Amino acid sequence: xxxxxxxxxxxxxxxEEIAGVxxxxxxxxxxxxxxxxxxxWAPNSLDEPAAxxxxxxxxxxPNSLALGLLxxxxxxxxxxxxxxxxxxxxxxxxxxxxxxVCRGRVFDREGKDGRYVVDLELWSENQRGEVVVRGGAxxxxxxxxxxxxxxxxGQSPVVVNVARHNIVEVATAAVPPAKAKKxx
Amino acid sequence: xxxxxxxxxxxxxxxxxxxxxxxxxxxxxxGDTNPLWLDTAYAKSLGFAAPLAPxxxxxxxxxxxxxxxxxxxxxxxxxxxxxxxxxxxxxLAGEKVWVTSRVADVTSRVSQAGSVELAVIEDEGxxxxxxxxxxxxxxxxxxxxxxx
Numbered sequence: 051x052x053x054x055x056x057x058x059x060x061x062x063x064x065x066e067e068i069a070g071v072x073x074x075x076x077x078x079x080x081x082x083x084x085x086x087x088x089x090x091w092a093p094n095s096l097d098e099p100a101a102x103x104x105x106x107x108x109x110x111x112p113n114s115l116a117l118g119l120l121x122x123x124x125x126x127x128x129x130x131x132x133x134x135x136x137x138x139x140x141x142x143x144x145x146x147x148x149x150x151v152c153r154g155r156v157f158d159r160e161g162k163d164g165r166y167v168v169d170l171e172l173w174s175e176n177q178r179g180e181v182v183v184r185g186g187a188x189x190x191x192x193x194x195x196x197x198x199x200x201x202x203x204g205q206s207p208v209v210v211n212v213a214r215h216n217i218v219e220v221a222t223a224a225v226p227p228a229k230a231k232k233x234x
Numbered sequence: 235x236x237x238x239x240x241x242x243x244x245x246x247x248x249x250x251x252x253x254x255x256x257x258x259x260x261x262x263x264x265g266d267t268n269p270l271w272l273d274t275a276y277a278k279s280l281g282f283a284a285p286l287a288p289x290x291x292x293x294x295x296x297x298x299x300x301x302x303x304x305x306x307x308x309x310x311x312x313x314x315x316x317x318x319x320x321x322x323x324x325x326l327a328g329e330k331v332w333v334t335s336r337v338a339d340v341t342s343r344v345s346q347a348g349s350v351e352l353a354v355i356e357d358e359g360x361x362x363x364x365x366x367x368x369x370x371x372x373x374x375x376x377x378x379x380x381x382x
Binding site for chain 1: 243259260262263264265266268270280281288289290293294296310313314315316317318319320321323326363
């Protein structure tokens with residue numbers, strides 16, 4: 051398996067954009083697959099006559115699909131790092147044929163007592179530029195490659211306190227960082 | 235009106251196994267090709283004992299009952315308005331979690347479009363040792379397409 055690049059806290063900045071990802075147009079097969087995967091047999095997502103009888107233009111995607119399409123943006127951006135929170139609010143229905151583009155940016159970041167968390171803003175838009183879902187995620191990162199190495203060998207984390215809105219309060223290391231190798 | 239007396243209703247816990255096949259089907263349904271969900275060797279290289287479930291996978295897990303039916307309106311009148319999961323730790327393939335569901339709130343608020351009725355249903359997943367793994371909060375909004 052090709053190793054994915056790590057994402058480190060010290061290389062992220064508030065306002066940094068996450069590269070947008072265009073998802074393939076949603077089709078009825080995908081609706082069926084998703085409904086089966088989440089075991090939610092919603093007639094409005096699977097049964098065309100039922101959906102029309104309910105006043106909808108056609109079957110519609112379960113709202114959770116829009117979130118399911120958005121979430122990989124986070125886990126691809128920070129491979130293998132724990133997602134502490136993921137949320138979304140739904141604004142538009144997704145119909146078959148709609149193409150969603152998932153986008154995000156670093157809204158804020160905080161480092162406290164050796165724990166580093168980035169606050170991501172996430173949203174997706176349809177082909178008309180309308181926002182379909184807006185949400186966010188909190189992701190825990192290592193401060194740096196050194197911090198990750200220290201964690202792996204059971205050493206205390208690198209401590210750099212970074213207040214939200216990117217104001218550096220205190221910068222202290224739990225242990226002298228002298229042993230850290232110089233970066234190329 | 236949504237049934238306010240439903241607030242506090244709780245389901246019995248239900249044991250859910252985090253099946254690898256279910257993770258694969260979920261990832262495939264959203265086109266998520268991250269190897270962390272399927273590849274044990276890759277997961278181990280990142281320090282995990284087994285592949286993980288993707289963060290949104292918890293929407294496949296079920297509690298010991300469906301509390302939306304306690305809100306007193308047909309299910310088709312309820313649309314998912316907000317969804318939020320908080321994790322204490324990642325969910326691993328192969329483990330088992332007890333899921334319970336609770337009606338946390340039933341409320342109405344006034345918006346430009348008129349009065350909006352909302353119900354908040356919270357799920358909680360605990361591992362076999364009883365430790366909290368995640369909380370999932372769903373906010374349902376009542377829609378009346380029948381022109382009521």
